[in-house]
Amino acid sequence: MEKSVSPFLNACRCEPVDHVPVWFMRQAGRSLPEYRAIRASASILDAIKNPELACEITLQPVRRYGVDAAILFSDIVTPAAAIGIGVEIVPGRGPVIAEPFRSASDIARLRPIEPEIDTPYVIETIRTLKRALDVPLIGFAGAPFTVASYLIEGGPSRNFTHTKALMHTDEPTWFALMDRLADLAIASLVSQIEAGADAIQLFDSWAGSLSRRDYSYFVKPATARVLAAVGATGCARIHFGVGTGELLDLMADAGADVVGVDWRTSLTDASARIGRHHALQGNLDPALVVAGYEPARRETEHILREGARHGGHIFNLGHGVLPETDPDVLARLVEYIHSWDPDGRQ
Amino acid sequence: MEKSVSPFLNACRCEPVDHVPVWFMRQAGRSLPEYRAIRASASILDAIKNPELACEITLQPVRRYGVDAAILFSDIVTPAAAIGIGVEIVPGRGPVIAEPFRSASDIARLRPIEPEIDTPYVIETIRTLKRALDVPLIGFAGAPFTVASYLIEGGPSRNFTHTKALMHTDEPTWFALMDRLADLAIASLVSQIEAGADAIQLFDSWAGSLSRRDYSYFVKPATARVLAAVGATGCARIHFGVGTGELLDLMADAGADVVGVDWRTSLTDASARIGRHHALQGNLDPALVVAGYEPARRETEHILREGARHGGHIFNLGHGVLPETDPDVLARLVEYIHSWDPDGRQ
Numbered sequence: 001m002e003k004s005v006s007p008f009l010n011a012c013r014c015e016p017v018d019h020v021p022v023w024f025m026r027q028a029g030r031s032l033p034e035y036r037a038i039r040a041s042a043s044i045l046d047a048i049k050n051p052e053l054a055c056e057i058t059l060q061p062v063r064r065y066g067v068d069a070a071i072l073f074s075d076i077v078t079p080a081a082a083i084g085i086g087v088e089i090v091p092g093r094g095p096v097i098a099e100p101f102r103s104a105s106d107i108a109r110l111r112p113i114e115p116e117i118d119t120p121y122v123i124e125t126i127r128t129l130k131r132a133l134d135v136p137l138i139g140f141a142g143a144p145f146t147v148a149s150y151l152i153e154g155g156p157s158r159n160f161t162h163t164k165a166l167m168h169t170d171e172p173t174w175f176a177l178m179d180r181l182a183d184l185a186i187a188s189l190v191s192q193i194e195a196g197a198d199a200i201q202l203f204d205s206w207a208g209s210l211s212r213r214d215y216s217y218f219v220k221p222a223t224a225r226v227l228a229a230v231g232a233t234g235c236a237r238i239h240f241g242v243g244t245g246e247l248l249d250l251m252a253d254a255g256a257d258v259v260g261v262d263w264r265t266s267l268t269d270a271s272a273r274i275g276r277h278h279a280l281q282g283n284l285d286p287a288l289v290v291a292g293y294e295p296a297r298r299e300t301e302h303i304l305r306e307g308a309r310h311g312g313h314i315f316n317l318g319h320g321v322l323p324e325t326d327p328d329v330l331a332r333l334v335e336y337i338h339s340w341d342p343d344g345r346q
Numbered sequence: 347m348e349k350s351v352s353p354f355l356n357a358c359r360c361e362p363v364d365h366v367p368v369w370f371m372r373q374a375g376r377s378l379p380e381y382r383a384i385r386a387s388a389s390i391l392d393a394i395k396n397p398e399l400a401c402e403i404t405l406q407p408v409r410r411y412g413v414d415a416a417i418l419f420s421d422i423v424t425p426a427a428a429i430g431i432g433v434e435i436v437p438g439r440g441p442v443i444a445e446p447f448r449s450a451s452d453i454a455r456l457r458p459i460e461p462e463i464d465t466p467y468v469i470e471t472i473r474t475l476k477r478a479l480d481v482p483l484i485g486f487a488g489a490p491f492t493v494a495s496y497l498i499e500g501g502p503s504r505n506f507t508h509t510k511a512l513m514h515t516d517e518p519t520w521f522a523l524m525d526r527l528a529d530l531a532i533a534s535l536v537s538q539i540e541a542g543a544d545a546i547q548l549f550d551s552w553a554g555s556l557s558r559r560d561y562s563y564f565v566k567p568a569t570a571r572v573l574a575a576v577g578a579t580g581c582a583r584i585h586f587g588v589g590t591g592e593l594l595d596l597m598a599d600a601g602a603d604v605v606g607v608d609w610r611t612s613l614t615d616a617s618a619r620i621g622r623h624h625a626l627q628g629n630l631d632p633a634l635v636v637a638g639y640e641p642a643r644r645e646t647e648h649i650l651r652e653g654a655r656h657g658g659h660i661f662n663l664g665h666g667v668l669p670e671t672d673p674d675v676l677a678r679l680v681e682y683i684h685s686w687d688p689d690g691r692q
Contacts, residue, residue: 168641295514
């Protein structure tokens with residue numbers, strides 16, 4: 001792959017592109033029949049540990065859609081699982097932790113990760129993918145807050161009461177936990193980059209549950225440390241969370257080259273909040289893809305216009321592809337986005 | 347009750363107050379042992395239909411906390427249930443619809459409501475409450491979009507795919523549905539006001555799932571019609587949804603006197619977005635109340651300062667009281683808010 005001619009990598013740096021690059025969060029996954037066919041018997045974590053399977057799953061949407069980037073088939077709990085935190089990914093629910101973290105003594109369970117030993121399958125998957133791909137490969141990790149929320153709540157949460165109680169009532173433990181999780185994310189991301197990942201996305205999926213004050217004080221410092229470590233490698237950094245419209249400037253300032261935006265915030269508003277030094281990624285409502293091609297295309301046209309006004313735009317959904325999505329709608333959307341003429345914009 | 351001396355009603359109109367008024371969404375409910383004691387045997391919808399029980403539940407938090415307003419014990423699906431839409435409120439889940447709406451023919455199921463005949467218990471509860479209360483009583487209804495989302499999805503939803511598909515693929519049906527639901531909300535609210543409600547809150551709880559474009563085109567017109575009908579009575583109108591930071595100006599413009607804000611959006615940002623002609627309500631993270639008094643008080647102090655800078659501020663949580671909340675923390679918070687000295691603000 002010639003990095004110099006990748007629209008995706010150029011857009012990450014707000015450099016000129018010959019077409020708007022596009023990929024989809026969860027482009028590999030349950031919406032694809034070819035995914036359901038080959039993952040039928042394996043759990044998600046087992047599939048991740050099988051480089052041949054993980055490669056194939058990563059490649060499926062690249063073949064089918066012609067997207068401008070691949071994203072490694074893995075999960076944000078992969079590193080935690082690899083160092084012995086009991087975790088299972090329950091279909092339709094998400095990661096479930098066998099023994100949730102509740103006190104300072106639990107932090108010792110987060111030993112340093114040695115990616116070559118603990119997650120050799122991730123490294124092998126990336127190396128194999130690099131030989132097969134002619135588009136950039138995105139590696140990723142969970143940001144400290146979001147991983148902490150799973151460890152503390154024991155699984156997906158609605159109100160994050162235990163997580164917020166810990167941060168507000170025991171700062172030393174909270175920051176020690178953030179510190180370990182930042183180290184975990186850094187080691188994982190750097191090993192992915194060394195193996196060949198061309199860009200990384202740091203998922204702080206649930207940061208949108210926090211007020212600006214809580215995010216700034218309790219979360220941003222650890223995230224900034226992760227993004228700085230990745231930045232030192234020269235690798236492009238995308239940072240994304242759901243419902244983070246109020247945090248976009250803080251997330252950009254934490255050290256993102258690209259800020260992911262969900263559909264609740266218009267790219268116009270996002271642009272005003274983060275300024276012109278960061279690219280934007282987003283932000284089609286995944287439910288509109290389920291609604292059908294024409295609703296999705298109409299909204300995509302608006303989004304492309306807004307993105308063009310910002311400069312530095314990677315098209316994506318505002319959250320992951322929903323399982324009930326018709327892959328043909330996504331395929332047609334990619335065609336539409338690739339053929340869209342920015343000079344025709346209003 | 348002397349309306350002229352109600353800090354709550356004054357704040358609704360951005361008029362001077364001698365202390366910041368406070369009430370809590372879901373102040374009546376599972377967090378109170380006295381509520382759990384008397385509702386033990388009755389379903390929520392049965393309790394709503396029992397004026398004696400509904401009055402007592404409405405009064406419990408007023409007695410315990412000394413809040414500046416009571417909110418009628420009812421539910422946003424009460425009118426729909428009363429006209430024969432099969433609905434059950436499942437504890438821990440929410441309203442579940444026996445036969446979800448999926449096509450144009452379902453709209454006929456929403457016949458006009460006659461509140462004196464269909465919900466006489468609501469009217470009786472309000473009349474009884476008015477004799478017992480010395481603070482204003484807030485009536486309420488669900489906004490057309492949020493009620494539609496329950497009818498269409500069949501219950502609480504994560505992605506609102508069926509609802510969004512209907513609005514984007516069958517506009518005539520969508521707008522016919524919005525129209526019926528607006529009529530339902532208007533009839534219910536006007537009857538509550540005639541019975542004695544001093545203010546109303548229109549809950550568009552899930553509007554935050556919509557982009558600005560979708561909200562403006564598909565939702566705002568019906569909401570504006572409801573708020574205009576209430577405005578014609580002279581009754582103060584609060585409008586609230588969760589995660590609606592990006593929609594606050596549109597929700598204010600739909601005809602709200604008071605705009606409810608959740609904790610994700612600072613009152614400072616909310617103030618900048620809606621301007622000085624609307625009061626603000628909010629916006630303490632309910633999880634911080636679960637964390638304990640001191641975390642909640644610290645954040646409350648920030649919020650009170652931001653609210654004072656706006657002018658016209660009703661203190662509230664950013665969403666409902668969580669079931670695991672310690673009522674003593676809320677009681678102490680009310681004391682703190684009532685004794686807070688705005689002249690000490692920064």
